[in-house]
Amino acid sequence: MASTAKPRQSWAGLWNISFGFFGIQIGFALQNSNMSRIFQTLGSSLDDLPALWVAAPLTGLLVQPIIGHMSDRTWLGRLGRRRPYFLAGAILAALSLILMPLSGALLMAALLLWMLDASLNVSMEPFRAFVGDMLPKDQHTAGYAVQTAFIGAGAVVGSIFPYLLDHWGVANEAAPGQIPDTVRYSFWAGGVALFAAVMWTILTTREYSPDEVRAFADGGEEVDGGQTLRALASRSLTSSVLWIAAGAVVVAVTEIYALEKEVYLLGGLLIAYGIASIAGITMAKGGRSSNMLSSIVGDFSGMPPLMKKLALAQFFSWSALFIMWINTTPVVAQxxxxxxxxxxxxxxxxxxxxxxLFATYNGVAAIAALTLLPFLARRIGKVRTHIAGLLCGAAGYASFFLFKDPQHLLIAEIGVGIAWASILAMPYAILASNLPQQKLGIFMGLFNVFVVVPQLLVATVMGSIMKALFPDQPIYTMAFAAGVMVLAALAMLRVEEKAQ
Incomplete structure (x- = not known):
């Protein structure tokens, strides 16, 4: 079959492709800026916050590779292969947002956070691949920039809603153990907005059929799925056993030194991956070529070198972000x-x-994604642009120690917003131009593992670190955030940008 080029999209096309992310990010913003508040309102202590947040990244870790693998292989007639997941996730996420403010106990709130995050991930993960599916290489930067702008705009709406409702006279206080009306109404409005925005993308886009995808010339080098499984079948079980051993060591150290109970989860995850790896390798050796587990394990172990280098930078940058999301409320309040x-x-x-503050950094991100980042990327390249953005974020976190007036924290959020825009756009623009088209979903899902794992690490060990070194002093979490953001910038020095 002769290769053809994907048609270029107009600005209206770019808008339609990513508008659903506006709604998804409203959901994430309501979650990120209000869940610590909800948990503490329902009786959680500061030390217990990381444990309650564990459900969110753990869900993403499990959901994203599975949804990526499945969406690569889905075709449901007029709905296509990515849009069925947009729809299913939007329905469940909207329901979670409506139910969350009705929580009367910590357990209910924690379970709804799990359901909300799972649903948001079901919709979000295919959106990353959707941009790569629909656009030629020379529009990838523009496509992810528009997506980032919608992420920023949605986060502004979701973050600032309680503040606006308070100023419009809605009650911002409630009886002990009750969620304020400002939060309740914000979640309900967010549920409606999320569903409407995702439906806009579903109704205004048409996905390329499998035959059309195979005909396009710009999707990257074709990959033989059987080759991936044959490579997996040739592996020994040594590395799998080492993962299990590492997990056992973490569990033992946690028990011996009476670390926070959340650290057990980290050990359990290492053991679980080792077991999954053994199962995947064993099935591949047995010739079972169509099983999901072997495919995911094989693709994870066989990630392209560029993706591995970007993954390290993702690991550090998302560690900093998760530290911020968990701790900004107690830091600012105290x-x-x-x-x-x-x-x-x-x-x-x-x-x-x-x-x-969260609305500010997201607003800055929306503007930076459409102006600053494309300008810098054209002149110094995507890699150097990302390094500069990460360093801006580190400066933003560090400035929490310099300011005394809460109004001045708006200055700090400018740096955080530039970093956020870069984190959401640059790595994906680099990846989408260098990954095989027919595996874009699974590789994007696996890449997002390095968004989720650092969140789990923060959720499991940060509580122990803070309790041991800085009890009841959450401000020092911002120093950790600044430090790991610098490490992310240093990790990007290893990434070589290919000329397009």
Missing amino acids: YFFGSADADSAAYQDGANWVGV
Whole structure:
């Protein structure tokens, strides 16, 4: 079959392809800026916050590779291969957002966080591949920039909603153990907005058929799925056993030194991956070529070198982001509004201000994605642009130690916003131009493992570190965030950018 080029998309086409992410990010923003507040309102202590947040990244770790693998192999007539997952995830996420403010206990809130994050990941993961599916290589940067702009815009709406409702007269305080009306109404409105935005993309786009995808010339080098499984079948079980041994060591150290109970999860995940690897290798050796587990394990172990180098930078940058999402509310409430009591008016005012701060960095990201990042990428390349963005984020986190007035934190959020825009756009633009088209979903899903694993690491070990070194002083989490963001920038020095 002769190769053909994908047609270029107009700005209207770019809008339609990514508008659903506007709604998805409203959901993520409501989750990120309000879940610590909800947990503390329902009785959680500061030390227990990381454990309650574990459900979100753990869900992403399991869901994204599976959805990526499945969406590469799905074709449901007029719905296509990515859009069925957009629809299913949007329905479940909207339901979770509507139910979350009705939580009357920590367990219910934690379970709904798990359901919300799972649903958001079901919709989000195929959206990353969708941009690569629909656009030629020379539009990848523009496509991911538009997607990032919608992410920023959606996050602004989701983050600032409680603050605006408070100023419009909606009650921002409630009886002890009750979620304020500002949060309740924000979640309900967010559920409606999420569903409507995803439906817009579903109804205004047409996916390329499998035959059309195979005919396109710009999807990267074709990959033989059987070759991946043959390579997996040739592997020994040594590395799998080492993963299990590492997990056992983590569990033993946690028990011996009485570390926080969340660290057991980290050990359990290492053991689980070792067992999954053994199962995948064994099935591949037995000639079972169509099983999902072997395909995922084989693709993970056979990631392209460029993807492995980018993964290290992702690991560090998302560690910093997750530290910020968990800890910004207690940091701002305690150090800038003078209260660590979740039932106090000062704490609720601080929590609302965090919504403004999060809206600010997301607004900066939306603007930077369409202006600063494309400008820099054309002149210094995507890799150097990403390094500069990460260093801006490190400076933003470090400046929390310099400011005393909460208004001045808006300056810090400019640096964070530039970093956020770069993290959401540059790695994916680099990857989409260098990955095989027919495996774009699974590789994007596996790449997002390095978004999720650092979140799990933060959720499992940060509590122990802070309790041992800086008890009741959450401000020092911002120093950790700044440090690991610098490590992300250093990791990008290993990435070589290919000329397009």
